[in-house]
Amino acid sequence: MSKKTIIVFSGDYDKLMAAFIIANGAAAMDDEVTMFFTFWGLAALRKPVGAVANSADKSGLQKAFSAMLPKHAEKLGLSRFNFAGAGRSMMKKVMKSENVMTVAELMETAREQGVKMIACTMSMDVLGIGKDELVDGIEYAGVATYLSEADESNVNLFI
Amino acid sequence: MSKKTIIVFSGDYDKLMAAFIIANGAAAMDDEVTMFFTFWGLAALRKPVGAVANSADKSGLQKAFSAMLPKHAEKLGLSRFNFAGAGRSMMKKVMKSENVMTVAELMETAREQGVKMIACTMSMDVLGIGKDELVDGIEYAGVATYLSEADESNVNLFI
Amino acid sequence: MSKKTIIVFSGDYDKLMAAFIIANGAAAMDDEVTMFFTFWGLAALRKPVGAVANSADKSGLQKAFSAMLPKHAEKLGLSRFNFAGAGRSMMKKVMKSENVMTVAELMETAREQGVKMIACTMSMDVLGIGKDELVDGIEYAGVATYLSEADESNVNLFI
Numbered sequence: 017m018s019k020k021t022i023i024v025f026s027g028d029y030d031k032l033m034a035a036f037i038i039a040n041g042a043a044a045m046d047d048e049v050t051m052f053f054t055f056w057g058l059a060a061l062r063k064p065v066g067a068v069a070n071s072a073d074k075s076g077l078q079k080a081f082s083a084m085l086p087k088h089a090e091k092l093g094l095s096r097f098n099f100a101g102a103g104r105s106m107m108k109k110v111m112k113s114e115n116v117m118t119v120a121e122l123m124e125t126a127r128e129q130g131v132k133m134i135a136c137t138m139s140m141d142v143l144g145i146g147k148d149e150l151v152d153g154i155e156y157a158g159v160a161t162y163l164s165e166a167d168e169s170n171v172n173l174f175i
Numbered sequence: 176m177s178k179k180t181i182i183v184f185s186g187d188y189d190k191l192m193a194a195f196i197i198a199n200g201a202a203a204m205d206d207e208v209t210m211f212f213t214f215w216g217l218a219a220l221r222k223p224v225g226a227v228a229n230s231a232d233k234s235g236l237q238k239a240f241s242a243m244l245p246k247h248a249e250k251l252g253l254s255r256f257n258f259a260g261a262g263r264s265m266m267k268k269v270m271k272s273e274n275v276m277t278v279a280e281l282m283e284t285a286r287e288q289g290v291k292m293i294a295c296t297m298s299m300d301v302l303g304i305g306k307d308e309l310v311d312g313i314e315y316a317g318v319a320t321y322l323s324e325a326d327e328s329n330v331n332l333f334i
Numbered sequence: 335m336s337k338k339t340i341i342v343f344s345g346d347y348d349k350l351m352a353a354f355i356i357a358n359g360a361a362a363m364d365d366e367v368t369m370f371f372t373f374w375g376l377a378a379l380r381k382p383v384g385a386v387a388n389s390a391d392k393s394g395l396q397k398a399f400s401a402m403l404p405k406h407a408e409k410l411g412l413s414r415f416n417f418a419g420a421g422r423s424m425m426k427k428v429m430k431s432e433n434v435m436t437v438a439e440l441m442e443t444a445r446e447q448g449v450k451m452i453a454c455t456m457s458m459d460v461l462g463i464g465k466d467e468l469v470d471g472i473e474y475a476g477v478a479t480y481l482s483e484a485d486e487s488n489v490n491l492f493i
Contacts, residue, residue: 018326023352023491025348025349025352025493027414030184030214030215031184034182034184034213034214034333037297037318038318038321038322041317041318041319041321041322042322045319045322047322054352055348055352056348056413056414075428075431077424077427077428078428080424081415081424081425081428084415095185095215096186096215097240097243106236106239106240107240107301109236110234110236110237110240110300110301110302110303111301113234113236114300114301116297116300116301138355138434141428141432141434142425142428142429142432142434143428144428158359159355159356159359160359160363162356162359163356163359163360163363163365163489166488166489167336167488167489169489170325170326171322171325171326171328171331172331172489172490172491173182173331173332173333173491174333174352174491174492174493175184175333177485189343189373189374190343193341193343193372193373193492196456196477197477197480197481200476200477200478200480200481201481203478204478204481206481254344254374255345255374256399256402265395265398265399266399266460268395269393269395269396269399269459269460269461269462270460272393272395273459273460275456275459275460329484329485330481330484330485330487330490331490332341332490332491332492333492334343334492
């Protein structure tokens with residue numbers, strides 16, 4: 017048993033798939049896994065649209081950023097061939113026929129396997145994302161926490 | 176002597192250059208190097224156009240993805256300033272005048288130096304890429320194999 | 335105390351923020367940190383416009399690449415929602431109001447904390463960037479130097 021960390025910087029659907037597949041694979045081999053979600057990767061942790069009241073204390077700029085960022089992992093685009101979501105839809109159809117899990121399903125499995133998910137508080141400030149907008153059962157921390165975890169891990173990836 | 180792994184997720188020409196330069200540098204220092212090609216990175220392992228018959232057993236969606244993905248490493252674009260291939264052509268001209276190897280040449284060197292190249296079988300399913308479409312001399316495996324290699328390595332990168 | 339390396343391949347403003355925040359966090363915990371700037375990441379090390387005479391010995395192609403690459407870290411775009419620089423300006427306004435440092439400020443802190451910054455000489459050749467165009471106080475080296483540093487480090491990231 018060893019430890020792994022993954023910084024999830026990207027908000028691309030395909031990169032999130034890669035991150036969760038690695039995290040779940042390691043957890044299945046009894047590794048302790050920490051995923052640290054920062055910048056656009058925070059989009060993966062957002063609650064579905066409608067589940068959140070608009071935060072009244074955001075600045076106009078924070079509201080703009082927050083509005084641009086997809087409201088749910090399954091709405092994120094691909095890093096390539098996205099074509100305004102058509103690429104992602106297409107990929108998800110193939111995934112279904114090949115029995116490959118969606119990001120939402122992979123995240124659910126990660127939770128069940130005890131993968132630790134941390135939201136980067138500095139990125140939340142910059143992008144204007146409040147705790148009430150993120151899913152339950154996650155932790156909140158900064159770079160010092162990430163570095164402590166990485167120091168104890170034998171595989172550390174930036175995705 | 177130690178081990179290194181590189182996950183090659185990206186299909187950008189410049190990122191592939193970086194991946195192979197690191198792999199070849201490590202192999203030259205007698206390290207064991209494993210490159211794990213997944214998602215768009217699989218494009219680097221494709222046989223040149225014309226060398227492959229169309230797979231009859233692909234779904235329409237898999238055919239579409241497969242058609243969009245460049246058929247050869249030297250046809251891949253840059254992550255920046257690609258301008259429909261003009262940027263890559265320009266970069267390749269400078270590389271030639273500066274005696275920097277192309278991706279195809281770097282891959283050939285990697286082979287000669289015994290760098291292990293693994294194609295991710297799950298990504299092949301999602302993108303509709305068959306073994307007959309990939310170059311010879313590579314291995315096929317999934318995330319468990321990657322994790323076993325990474326556990327034994329002291330440098331693990333995601334590119 | 336341990337060592338860390340970060341390959342800075344990307345020239346995106348947000349990814350540079352992430353790279354420097356991790357580097358500075360580790361340096362603050364008394365780690366030795368080496369940042370290896372390659373390809374578009376070299377843009378972060380450029381002197382401001384006007385500070386450099388045009389290099390007479392660049393080829394036309396090198397001049398073109400060199401001209402496209404932003405001349406200063408604070409002019410770099412975001413990896414998402416950049417909108418020709420509007421996204422970056424917006425993010426910088428929020429950062430200011432939230433007391434988050436800019437890339438230029440993060441780099442200054444990195445210097446003060448003794449973070450070692452290395453410019454990749456092969457990328458400089460390919461992109462046509464001369465030493466006279468880069469800031470003072472950095473080192474110049476290739477992949478072998480990176481690998482030696484990485485071999486001694488317990489966290490190695492590619493950003």
